[in-house]
Amino acid sequence: MKKKTPQPVWINYLLLGAAGVFFLSVMFTGWKAYPKQNHVMTQYIADLTINLTGLPIREHCTSCHPAGRFPLIISRKKRQDKPHPDITPHLTEELGCTGCHLGEGMAVDPNISHGLPGMGAREVLKKKDVQASCYTCHKLAPLQGAKLAWKGYKLFFEKGCDTCHFVDGLELAGRYGPELSTIGTYLGLKKIQESIKYPKNDPVNSIMPRIPLSSSQIKAISYFLKSRTKNPAHLTPMARNALRSEKKVHSGQEPSTGQNIFKDKKCMACHQYGDIDGGVATDLTFIAQMRSKSYLRDYLRNPQKLVPGAIMPVIAMSPVEEEKILDFLVTSSYFTLKKRDPKNLYMALCQRCHAADGNGMGIIYKNLSGLPRPFLKNSDFYRSVPQSRIIKSVESGIPGSAMPPYDKILSKAEIDSLLTLIFDSFIGLKRDDKKKFATLPPEQKNPLATKHTKKLYMKNCLRCHGKFGTGTGPEYLEHTPRPRNFTNNVFFNDIEDKRIARSIYDGVPGTSMPPFKTIVPDNELWNLVTMVRMFSKNDD
Amino acid sequence: MTKQIDNKSTRREWLQKGLIYGAVGTASAALAGIFIDVWFSASRFTTARWVNIAPASTIPYDMTVPFPDKKIAIVRKNSRLAAVSLECTHLGCLVTATGQGFYCPCHGSFFGSQGEVYSGPATRSLPWYTVRIHKNNIWIHTGSKQQTPFWVTIG
Amino acid sequence: MLKSTKQQGTKRNFIDHIHPPSVRSRTLRPWTTFGLGIAALTCLFVLFLTGITLFLYYVPEQSKAYERILHITTGLRFGNLIRNLHYLAANGLIIITSLHLIRVFLTSELRQRYLNWLYGLVLFTLILLSNFTGYILPWDQISYWAIKIGASLAGYFPVIGGFVQNFLLGGEGIGPETLIRAFALHVGVFPPLFILFVALHLWRIRKDGGLTHPSPSSDTTLPANPWLYRLEFSVFLLVLSVLLVLSNFIDAPVFERANSLHPPNPAKAPWYFIGIQELVSYSAMFGGVIIPLFMLAFFIIAPLMEHSQKQAVGFFMNKNLWVKAIFILIIVSQIVLIIIGQWFRGKNWAFIMPF
Ligand code: HEM
Numbered sequence A: 001m002k003k004k005t006p007q008p009v010w011i012n013y014l015l016l017g018a019a020g021v022f023f024l025s026v027m028f029t030g031w032k033a034y035p036k037q038n039h040v041m042t043q044y045i046a047d048l049t050i051n052l053t054g055l056p057i058r059e060h061c062t063s064c065h066p067a068g069r070f071p072l073i074i075s076r077k078k079r080q081d082k083p084h085p086d087i088t089p090h091l092t093e094e095l096g097c098t099g100c101h102l103g104e105g106m107a108v109d110p111n112i113s114h115g116l117p118g119m120g121a122r123e124v125l126k127k128k129d130v131q132a133s134c135y136t137c138h139k140l141a142p143l144q145g146a147k148l149a150w151k152g153y154k155l156f157f158e159k160g161c162d163t164c165h166f167v168d169g170l171e172l173a174g175r176y177g178p179e180l181s182t183i184g185t186y187l188g189l190k191k192i193q194e195s196i197k198y199p200k201n202d203p204v205n206s207i208m209p210r211i212p213l214s215s216s217q218i219k220a221i222s223y224f225l226k227s228r229t230k231n232p233a234h235l236t237p238m239a240r241n242a243l244r245s246e247k248k249v250h251s252g253q254e255p256s257t258g259q260n261i262f263k264d265k266k267c268m269a270c271h272q273y274g275d276i277d278g279g280v281a282t283d284l285t286f287i288a289q290m291r292s293k294s295y296l297r298d299y300l301r302n303p304q305k306l307v308p309g310a311i312m313p314v315i316a317m318s319p320v321e322e323e324k325i326l327d328f329l330v331t332s333s334y335f336t337l338k339k340r341d342p343k344n345l346y347m348a349l350c351q352r353c354h355a356a357d358g359n360g361m362g363i364i365y366k367n368l369s370g371l372p373r374p375f376l377k378n379s380d381f382y383r384s385v386p387q388s389r390i391i392k393s394v395e396s397g398i399p400g401s402a403m404p405p406y407d408k409i410l411s412k413a414e415i416d417s418l419l420t421l422i423f424d425s426f427i428g429l430k431r432d433d434k435k436k437f438a439t440l441p442p443e444q445k446n447p448l449a450t451k452h453t454k455k456l457y458m459k460n461c462l463r464c465h466g467k468f469g470t471g472t473g474p475e476y477l478e479h480t481p482r483p484r485n486f487t488n489n490v491f492f493n494d495i496e497d498k499r500i501a502r503s504i505y506d507g508v509p510g511t512s513m514p515p516f517k518t519i520v521p522d523n524e525l526w527n528l529v530t531m532v533r534m535f536s537k538n539d540d
Numbered sequence B: 001m002t003k004q005i006d007n008k009s010t011r012r013e014w015l016q017k018g019l020i021y022g023a024v025g026t027a028s029a030a031l032a033g034i035f036i037d038v039w040f041s042a043s044r045f046t047t048a049r050w051v052n053i054a055p056a057s058t059i060p061y062d063m064t065v066p067f068p069d070k071k072i073a074i075v076r077k078n079s080r081l082a083a084v085s086l087e088c089t090h091l092g093c094l095v096t097a098t099g100q101g102f103y104c105p106c107h108g109s110f111f112g113s114q115g116e117v118y119s120g121p122a123t124r125s126l127p128w129y130t131v132r133i134h135k136n137n138i139w140i141h142t143g144s145k146q147q148t149p150f151w152v153t154i155g
Numbered sequence C: 001m002l003k004s005t006k007q008q009g010t011k012r013n014f015i016d017h018i019h020p021p022s023v024r025s026r027t028l029r030p031w032t033t034f035g036l037g038i039a040a041l042t043c044l045f046v047l048f049l050t051g052i053t054l055f056l057y058y059v060p061e062q063s064k065a066y067e068r069i070l071h072i073t074t075g076l077r078f079g080n081l082i083r084n085l086h087y088l089a090a091n092g093l094i095i096i097t098s099l100h101l102i103r104v105f106l107t108s109e110l111r112q113r114y115l116n117w118l119y120g121l122v123l124f125t126l127i128l129l130s131n132f133t134g135y136i137l138p139w140d141q142i143s144y145w146a147i148k149i150g151a152s153l154a155g156y157f158p159v160i161g162g163f164v165q166n167f168l169l170g171g172e173g174i175g176p177e178t179l180i181r182a183f184a185l186h187v188g189v190f191p192p193l194f195i196l197f198v199a200l201h202l203w204r205i206r207k208d209g210g211l212t213h214p215s216p217s218s219d220t221t222l223p224a225n226p227w228l229y230r231l232e233f234s235v236f237l238l239v240l241s242v243l244l245v246l247s248n249f250i251d252a253p254v255f256e257r258a259n260s261l262h263p264p265n266p267a268k269a270p271w272y273f274i275g276i277q278e279l280v281s282y283s284a285m286f287g288g289v290i291i292p293l294f295m296l297a298f299f300i301i302a303p304l305m306e307h308s309q310k311q312a313v314g315f316f317m318n319k320n321l322w323v324k325a326i327f328i329l330i331i332v333s334q335i336v337l338i339i340i341g342q343w344f345r346g347k348n349w350a351f352i353m354p355f
């Protein structure tokens, strides 16, 4: 006979407990998940299929908003019974809701139906914002009720947005910035407005300049852009293809006068010319007096070649148009300032970039390839720069940057008085107050960038100046002024090895560039100079 | 090993069993109910809606104007309007309006002017819809079938 | 006692069929298995039931899938509950089977149960694949990009990476085929495989002579009916209750519609692959290929490296020190990496504090 095994009676109690817990949790779930009284879910749910140009769209919107025009038979207190405003000749029951208002028609939830947060692509458009949808179906032409959207369309060209942004089906446009043909499908109104208002918010290294626009102008443009969608209802895919292929390149016609072309190409959307000021780029009123015609032509054809890092796009134009614009500039450019005292000269010539208070943050400073050198609180820098170099920078400009040569429009005496003014009122330094530097290590005969030099570069320089010397190392956005771009061959062709060596050895005061004399061994200094030089020699 | 099963313990065992079966049984039934509710939920979606028929002024006095594509007819008596379904209640053919009422070409059902069955295989009368006039347009609600005419007056 | 012996002779139903007539009393102790196997079975049961329900309303089509998910979650009464249950059971299954795997590895004699261990690994792979293919079905921002990341992780594998990617995505990248492919695999291929391998797995337990036990056994035996049945049923009810209650509070995610132009920053893989993503962020070769391969190889061969003579009586009894060490290292490192990847990574995969 076997010993009696103890029975695990606890299992019985476990089971009893488990049954109780199960019972309670099912009941709780049923109570919690069952829609509360008067909730839409206890009723029939409106389920309409609308056919918008061959695309069936299914919607539950009228469950809560029965007022396509009238309340449904089953009317609930909470439902939105306000009738839809008259939109003849449209019929709400034929167009449905989400075609114009967006939102998620298949959801029956006060939050989700109105568009989930995120990019806001499907966020519901209310009241005036609804006009952002008009041009998804209508051809671009003045439309009653879509006045702002139409204004936005015109502003898009007036402000030169099309110079950089391509939009499908519209006239010739640049591809310098991201294409905006389907932007409305992906971004919400608010996001579009934010991107126009603060271009550098996202992504932080965006080169798009901040165009001076009023908030109502931004709104108008965003209405227009919101209507640029993936499947515009007025365009069949075939029609869209046709539009793509017959893109107008040049309208065979002889272009009109240089001045008109200058206007047509919307140069003043960014630049200043006379009284008209785009507020984004440099003043062109007397540019041809300072820069030669051939320089201007080269610049127009490829801005980045002469000023690496410039954000000006290549403007599409025929050789004839180009010639006429240049002629216009050359013949009309005159620097005419009546009172030529230093103060007025500063305000007329320097202030746009270097700012009225000399802090280097003039109205267009963010859009320049390199930030203008500040004067204010920057005495360390000026103490370290020889007098001759400062004068040279003003007289012949700084190659590879937007700083033009001023010797054509200013006399030597005027430049001198201007500099005195700057030194006195901004820098706060005697003009001959210069720092004494230790002598540099002896220059080698044929400095060579060795493996060791490269390592040195990777270790110390790369984080700011980047692997390829483009001045965009991992940390470059943390420094103002930005790290020097070594591939700027125009700039580097103009300066001596000694200056490069000095900057490495003693750093550049007033910038993030620290002195490396204790880190870089003397025998490597000149090798590093060679290395820096290599970046600008590599291209072309 | 003895067979002394005392009464008290069996009763407790039964009580326990009953509780467990009861709790699990009810809960399972409730849970099954939830699933079944979801499985049959599709029928709670309705395509019923307001449909625009025509401007009220286009309906002549004392006439019955059929709108075959919408499967309804608008009946006008003086300044009053009503909307009747044109779908035969027998097998769904489209009935035609005659002077006296409605006639179905498929199996010969006759309906009176109130939609009531006069003869034929059909047994139920033609239903009427709720009508509204809004900005001189006639609208009907497709989810509102009723036995008697729903009259509205043209204002 | 009496009742159970009587029943043994009579009709045997399906439940009787897959159970032994009697079990060791050790088997019934909670800390022997922690009920994890049954918990996994429960999750699978819930997944099948809710999965079939979702199947009724879901459309695997790029322009409709997302809307259908909204329809299910907000339009159907109890629809959200069903979806939450499916979501929770699927994710819970990963956690539960991981624990089950750990428990089995640490306390069982695996040399004689090698085949079952391999079935287990197949099941685990099936679970990951099911989760992965299920995750893509809502076709919203988060699932779209998670799949994108997950697929590119697979792409790091030489030779088979491209093949796996091609097969799972129905092409090089996410395209029109992807959703149908994921759907077909998710509801047509993996569920039958689950049934097959779970059946093999359970059958193998009996074939191997029940759970691992100390030998020579001083343990007494008890009838499986009612004790084992009642115990298993209790675990089943408890797990079901937990899933039900949680599904009232944890919502399966819905984000915006998938947007192939604007990835969320950071774009993360589903949580169970985040450990690998974190590793890949250090080194593509090591993190994406060598370490996962090593883990896989380890799991396959580890049971073969046991001392076969000793029998397990508790944690670790029959394992080499270094096998244990590697096993624990793998588990702990995965947990840590997943936590870092999930909560400590912000924009551009930069390290952030989560609070
Ligand atoms: C008969 C078996 C199954 C069917 C018919 C099924 C069906 C579905 C369907 C239609 C969806 C999309 C609905 C949604 O995303 O909410 C889905 C989602 C999902 N499934 Fe399944 N499934 C089954 C089994 C499984 C299994 C075994 C697993 C995991 C081990 C699983 C994991 C998932 C996951 C993670 C999702 C995404 C959940 C979400 O984001 O909401 N499914 N399943």
Ligand code: HEM
Pocket (backbone or CB within 6 Å): C033, C035, C036, C037, C038, C040, C041, C044, C097, C100, C101, C104, C107, C108, C109, C110, C113, C116, C117, C118, C119, C120, C121, C123, C124, C198, C201, C205, C210, C211, C212
């Ligand atoms: C869907 C997934 C799975 C299910 C439903 C499942 C189910 C079970 C069940 C019910 C048992 C009985 C003992 C217990 O409850 O712990 C068991 C044992 C076992 N499982 Fe699993 N299992 C799954 C996955 C796995 C995985 C991923 C592994 C390992 C890779 C594994 C390896 C084993 C082994 C080796 C045993 C025998 C344990 C022993 O002898 O002590 N199983 N499984």
Ligand code: FES
Pocket (backbone or CB within 6 Å): B088, B089, B090, B091, B092, B093, B104, B105, B106, B107, B108, B109, B120, B121, B122
């Ligand atoms: S369908 Fe009208 S009589 Fe049969």
